[in-house]
Amino acid sequence: MPPSGSPEGTDLSSGPKGNRLTVLSGPSGVGKSTVVAELRRSHPEVWLSVSVTTRAPRPGERHGVEYYFVPGSEFDRLVAGGELLEWAEFAGNRYGTPRAPVERRLAEGVPALLEIDLQGARQVRDTMPDALLVFLAPPSWEELESRLRGRGTEPEDVIARRLAAGRVEMAAEKEFDLTLVNTAVEDVCGRLIELLVRDDSHPRRH
Numbered sequence: 001m002p003p004s005g006s007p008e009g010t011d012l013s014s015g016p017k018g019n020r021l022t023v024l025s026g027p028s029g030v031g032k033s034t035v036v037a038e039l040r041r042s043h044p045e046v047w048l049s050v051s052v053t054t055r056a057p058r059p060g061e062r063h064g065v066e067y068y069f070v071p072g073s074e075f076d077r078l079v080a081g082g083e084l085l086e087w088a089e090f091a092g093n094r095y096g097t098p099r100a101p102v103e104r105r106l107a108e109g110v111p112a113l114l115e116i117d118l119q120g121a122r123q124v125r126d127t128m129p130d131a132l133l134v135f136l137a138p139p140s141w142e143e144l145e146s147r148l149r150g151r152g153t154e155p156e157d158v159i160a161r162r163l164a165a166g167r168v169e170m171a172a173e174k175e176f177d178l179t180l181v182n183t184a185v186e187d188v189c190g191r192l193i194e195l196l197v198r199d200d201s202h203p204r205r206h
């Protein structure tokens with residue numbers, strides 16, 4: 001039976017194997033957060049990891065929803081205590097995935113989705129080789145720049161740092177298991193849902 005409260009009726013409870021971890025990465029501005037927000041709205045049964053970050057909240061971002069916003073000292077404490085599954089510095093701020101909630105969901109057989117940068121995706125690939133790594137690509141580089149600038153959340157120097165990181169991320173696309181092009185958010189969400197409920201009974205090779 002699908003979990004109650006699931007408008008689309010997608011059953012994400014444990015399959016025979018469970019333990020399905022999916023990672024969504026891609027260059028800054030490609031639309032990862034937009035896709036995740038749409039998934040949260042249309043498929044509340046999907047479990048999305050909430051990262052910890054030292055970045056300041058953008059207007060409208062809520063502590064505990066988009067991120068846990070913490071001071072650097074608290075981030076240091078989490079790293080030292082081994083409480084992060086992975087973490088990275090990106091464009092001047094630090095970001096990390098709290099380990100315990102992910103491990104709990106996977107132990108319960110509930111699929112889990114992480115939205116993280118390339119450095120984090122590489123760490124997950126190394127420590128959890130069964131994870132499925134999904135690269136979210138823009139329709140073009142020009143469209144990526146336009147989305148990042150159009151978001152209007154960063155000053156030009158930060159946009160430049162994010163675009164520089166974006167070049168590196170684009171070059172790493174082949175490290176991922178598959179690519180989704182973010183032309184239409186709803187299409188990407190549909191494909192992600194299919195991937196989250198994938199049959200993992202045949203281990204993949206990287």
Ligand SMILES: Nc1ncnc2c1ncn2[C@@H]1O[C@H](COP(=O)(O)OP(=O)(O)OP(=O)(O)O)[C@@H](O)[C@H]1O
Nearest residue numbers: 027028029030031032033034147151182183184185
């Ligand atoms: N399919 C799309 N078509 C047009 N615009 C989009 C699409 N997806 C996202 N956008 C827009 O692109 C901008 C960047 O999206 P978003 O903030 O989700 O990117 P991101 O990948 O999460 O970036 P970052 O890594 O910097 O957090 C936003 O203004 C968003 O509304």
Ligand SMILES: Nc1nc2c(ncn2[C@@H]2O[C@H](COP(=O)(O)O)[C@@H](O)[C@H]2O)c(=O)[nH]1
Nearest residue numbers: 051052087088090095096097115116117120
């Ligand atoms: N390695 C990790 N990267 C993360 C995590 N949470 C988010 N991110 C990535 O950081 C950049 C910038 O995000 P923004 O919200 O400041 O625009 C982006 O690529 C995110 O995917 C994390 O826990 N670990």
